[in-house]
Amino acid sequence: xxDFLVTNNMLMPSVLVILFVVIAVSMFRVLxxxxxxxIFFLGxxxxxxxxxxxxxxxxxxxxxxxxxxxxxxxxxxxxxxSRDNVSVRVNAVIYFRVxxxxxxxxxxxxxxxxTSQLAQTTLRSVLGQHELDEMLAxxxxxxxxxxxxxxxxxxxxxxxxxxxxxxxxxxxxxMVRAIARQAEAERTRRAKVxxxxxxxxxxAQLVEAASKLATEPNAILLRYLQTLTEIAGEKNxxxxxxxxxxLMKGIFKADIDKK
Numbered sequence: 203x204x205d206f207l208v209t210n211n212m213l214m215p216s217v218l219v220i221l222f223v224v225i226a227v228s229m230f231r232v233l234x235x236x237x238x239x240x241i242f243f244l245g246x247x248x249x250x251x252x253x254x255x256x257x258x259x260x261x262x263x264x265x266x267x268x269x270x271x272x273x274x275x276x277x278x279x280x281x282x283x284s285r286d287n288v289s290v291r292v293n294a295v296i297y298f299r300v301x302x303x304x305x306x307x308x309x310x311x312x313x314x315x316x317t318s319q320l321a322q323t324t325l326r327s328v329l330g331q332h333e334l335d336e337m338l339a340x341x342x343x344x345x346x347x348x349x350x351x352x353x354x355x356x357x358x359x360x361x362x363x364x365x366x367x368x369x370x371x372x373x374x375x376x377m378v379r380a381i382a383r384q385a386e387a388e389r390t391r392r393a394k395v396x397x398x399x400x401x402x403x404x405x406a407q408l409v410e411a412a413s414k415l416a417t418e419p420n421a422i423l424l425r426y427l428q429t430l431t432e433i434a435g436e437k438n439x440x441x442x443x444x445x446x447x448x449l450m451k452g453i454f455k456a457d458i459d460k461k
Contacts, residue, residue, distance in 0.1 A: 225260055228258075228260055229257050229258060229259060229260060230255060230256075230257060231255070231256050231257075231258055231265060232254070232255055232256075233251070233252035233253045233254060233256060233267070234253055235253045236253075236269060236270045236271045237252055237253060237267055237268065237269060237270065238250050238251070238252045238253070238267075238268045238270060238303040239251045239252045239256060239258075239265040239266070239267060239268075240265065240266045240268060240303050240304060240307045240308075241258065241263055241264070241265055242263065242264045242265075242266075243262065243263055244262055245264075247304065247308060248263070250303050250304055251265075266307050268300055268303040268306055268307060269300070270299060270300050270301075270303070271299060272297055272298065272299045272364065273297070273298055273299060273314070274295060274296075274297055275295065275296050275297075275298070275314070275317065275318055275321070276293070276294075276295050277293055277294040277295065277296060277318070277321045277322055277325055278293060278322065279291045279292065279293040279370075279372070280292055280293070280322055280325050280326050281326075282325070282326050282329045282330055283330060284329065284330065284332060284333055284334045284337060285330065285331060285332055285333050286333045286334055288333075288334040288373075289374070290334065290337065290371055290372060290373055291370075291371075291372040292325060292329055292337070292368060292370065292371050292372070293368075293369050293370055294321070294325055294348070294366060294367060294368045294369055295366075295367050295369055296317070296321050296349075296352065296363060296365070296366050296367075297363070297364045297365040297366075298317060298352075298356070298361050298362060298363040298364060299361070299362055299364070300313070300360055300361055300362075301360055301361070301362045302360025303360065304360065305358065305359055305360030306359055306360040306361065309358055309359050309360070310359045313359050313360075313361060316356075316359065317352075317356060317359075317361060317363075320352060320355060320356065321348075321352060321366075324348055324351050324352055324355075325348060328344065328347050328348050328351065329344065332344065337368075337371050338371060341368050344368060345365075345366045345367055345368060348366045348368075349363055349364075349365060349366040352366065
């Protein structure tokens, strides 16, 4: 019995020393440059510490780590009905970071989950106010609108949303075919407009040329001879052409003037 008591008395200091060393080691925490520690003292917020070596007293103090680096989060595909009643599936990616560690831990239970859910609802809400053509052509404007709304709503959580990018706007097959037909019709319309514009300009030039030729009989004669030269160059063996009366009058007039 005495030996047992002596053994216990010898072990007690060793146990206490080991326990003290464990507690002392657990007091020291190392936070990286991009980390902060939110310290609670008996459940009440005390301060934000870090980076570097900090001391946390066991039992009476608790620390929650917060990463300050930018988070890249995919927003799952959302079913959106546009303002012109077209059903599409849209997904996006958002970039955000924690700028206030205290708010990120105290004001919201899980700031990552909360930001993801808010991004999904905001994406559906904003895109539902626009037509399909705007979704396809004005993504920069839509990205800016979504980013501004998210940044405002997450400010109370200590989060800064720096960028939002819409990745894909997926359409069903019938809508893809309809858009293709619309694009083809638009190209046909432009071709007809360009052709009509060319005809209009050409007719104006022809009217102007005819007016000038009408005032100069010699010019008509030169144009007629030039046309004959072009026809003769096509290697035809026989050429039959009419002799316009205006040309004959011009020739006769030229002979009379010479006499």
